[in-house]
Amino acid sequence: MGNEKALGIPLQGAAWHGRVMSSSRRHARPVVTSAALALLGLTLTLAGCAGWGGGVACPAIGYTQSLTVVTVGQVAEAASIEFCDSEGRCSRTAEQRAEDDTVGSVYDIVPVNGSTWQVTLFAGQVPEATVTAYREDGSTVGAITTPLAWTWLSDDQVCGGPTAAFPVFLPVG
Known part of the structure; x- marks a missing residue:
């Protein structure tokens, strides 16, 4: 470590932290946003199944x-x-x-x-x-x-x- 330039590794705005190369924090935001949207979608889906917000709760009956x-x-x-x-x-x-x-x-x-x-x-x-x-x-x-x-x-x-x-x-x- 430390001889990245001598080894021909392009840095292009990235920084080495220990053994893992970390680029800008710009990529972390979409992951957090995606997780929040997924959680929101799951919450709304479960709320609809439970009958909240005008949904219909159907009995668990197998019809013939x-x-x-x-x-x-x-x-x-x-x-x-x-x-x-x-x-x-x-x-x-x-x-x-x-x-x-x-x-x-x-x-x-x-x-x-x-x-x-x-x-x-x-x-x-x-x-x-x-x-x-x-x-x-x-x-x-x-x-x-x-x-x-x-x-x-x-x-x-x-x-x-x-x-x-x-x-x-x-x-x-």
Whole structure:
């Protein structure tokens, strides 16, 4: 230290303090200002979440979505149906859940009557689904891939709420 000029190190307004080179204090101010702005932003965000200043405090409720599948045609041939999203996640029937309840499902399906099935979605709305009908022997009797249109079941769209898709009509036979 002390021979910086002899070593060819350009000083250009910087000063050596011990082992660390410190330039002007001009660079410290933006860091402090950025930290203050970040703290202010965090405070305002948390205040909005808590309901201060006109914000809305929503309950921590997980809403389900529902979908009705109506089989049309030779409905007696459809022993079960399966609902799958575009990522390959599929529903489980009550029988499958009874056989192995350790495997979770984001979609459950139950028969309502001979031609209607109710699908409950626990993982939110999906834009498209494939619904497949199976015979007793496991062979496919019908399938459809269709976009899903969702509608709110409550007036509270700010905090969310349950939604339902328009029915899916599944041709079988």
